[in-house]
Amino acid sequence: MKTFSLPDLGEGLHEATVVEWYITNAQAVSQGTVIMAVETAKAIVDIPAPEDLFFIEALCPTNALVKVGAALFTYRTTEDKIERHPPSATTSVSVVGSLVEANTTASTQHFILGKDRFNTDEQRQAQQNLSASTRLLSISSDRQPQQLTGARLSMSQHMTHAQQTVALVTIFDEVYVKQSSPQGILTQVINGLIASCRQSPLTNAWLIDNSLIVHEHIHLGIAIDSPHGLFVPVIPKVDTLSERQISEKIKELKQQTQAHQLRAEQLQGATITVSNFGVFAGRFATPMVMPPQVAILGIGRLYRHNTLTNKGDIKTRLVIPLSFSFDHRALTGGEAAKFLATLIEKLQTPLSRRSNKKPQV
Incomplete structure (x- = not known):
């Protein structure tokens, strides 16, 4: 066998x-x-x-x-011969079997460690407490626990490692955008992130063994939620793509994620990540930085805000809440704040001044 x-x-x-x-x-x-x-x-x-x-x-x-x-x-x-010598019904065929035979009454007995140190009343009270706890557990546990598997188990392990490793700090801000529709906001934010990484290159880096590896190109991770768990597929060299190419790539990755068709190589190599959690709910959050990356940008739920102009008119503007988490072991607070300031400046630039051409690298 x-x-x-x-x-x-x-x-x-x-x-x-x-x-x-x-x-x-x-x-x-x-x-x-x-x-x-x-x-x-x-x-x-x-x-x-x-x-x-x-x-x-x-x-x-x-x-x-x-x-x-x-x-x-x-x-x-198929070439092996079948052994037709079943073990005797009265003979154990393993150490475990021997132990079971030697302890046939063990499952019906209750033991209290150190019982010789306690008198009869104390032992009886301990047994009553144990029985009460067991009944309470059986009442409260009306469902069987679900074992974490696959992608969810991997997410749990990576998040635990990140929480134990990263010196996490998050800064928050909001930006008014001169646009009437929230469609295409993610692509605009990514373009702003590209500009911010160029202005603050240390945010597009890996921290490995006390060495900071700054990357020439931006390999952007896009956090995508799915029924199978959280996945972060990567758009390689996103800084060389046009807005239209970025938008098409995001759509493709979302479809592959929902269909559980991502390849292993599509989940590797991110140098910075974006999480668009606001599509579900929440204006602000504290996104977790995943080592060896040193930064992640969170986009909150968009909302409209009425403001009063200098002429006394009421103007409605679209607001983007931003949450920028960084690893304080690699970045200073000032460097992180400058990154966010650059991003806000780029998002506030009127659309007519933006170019839809491929960025120069």
Whole structure:
């Protein structure tokens, strides 16, 4: 009998979640037939039969999180002989089996650590407290907990690492834009971000081992929410694209994200990120910087504000709330504030003065 283990998935991935088994026990399988599917932080991967085999048993249930190298299933090749010597019903075939036989009454007994130190009344009170806690837990837990898997597990791990690593600071501001429609705001903000990164190049950098790596081009991460979790696909060299090209690329990435069709290479290499959380709700937030990046820009929910002009007229303007988070280990407060000031200045520039041509690099 042979055991098949989870192979190296590459790209720095060390674990996966079992999504589905396509084969049942005691089934003959041809080489290349898909036996199971697992989900990594990047994608869903089918695992085929490594050779012609007779499937014996799945060792991991659906939704189980398994590490690279962990046993997935057992099988025998079509050339193996079937052993017909089943173990005796009264004899244990493993250490675990021996332990179970030796402790057949363990599941029906209740033990209190250090009970010899307490008198009978104290032991009885402790047992009553334990029973009350158990009943309360059973009442409050009316639903089974859902194990984090795939993209959501990856998000949890990355966010935990970021929270423990980054010296996070967020500054907030708002900008009036001379536009009657909120359509196309994201593209305008990205163009302003490009100008701000050129003015403050340290914001378009990676912090690795106390070294700041400043990038020549801007590889922009776009945070996109989906039913599968949060994804941040990257637009490489966004500073070389026109507004129309940027808009088309964002639309394409959104469609791929919702369809769960992003490739692993599309999620790598971001030098700065934009989160347009305001499309759902909220004017301001504290977006988390994901190492090795040192900055992320959040766009809040747009709203209209009435202002009084010098002539006494009431004018309605569109307002964009901005939240700029940065890693204070890499950037000073002044550098972050200058970035945001440049962005506000660019967004306030009348549309007629902006060029839709490809930026010069």
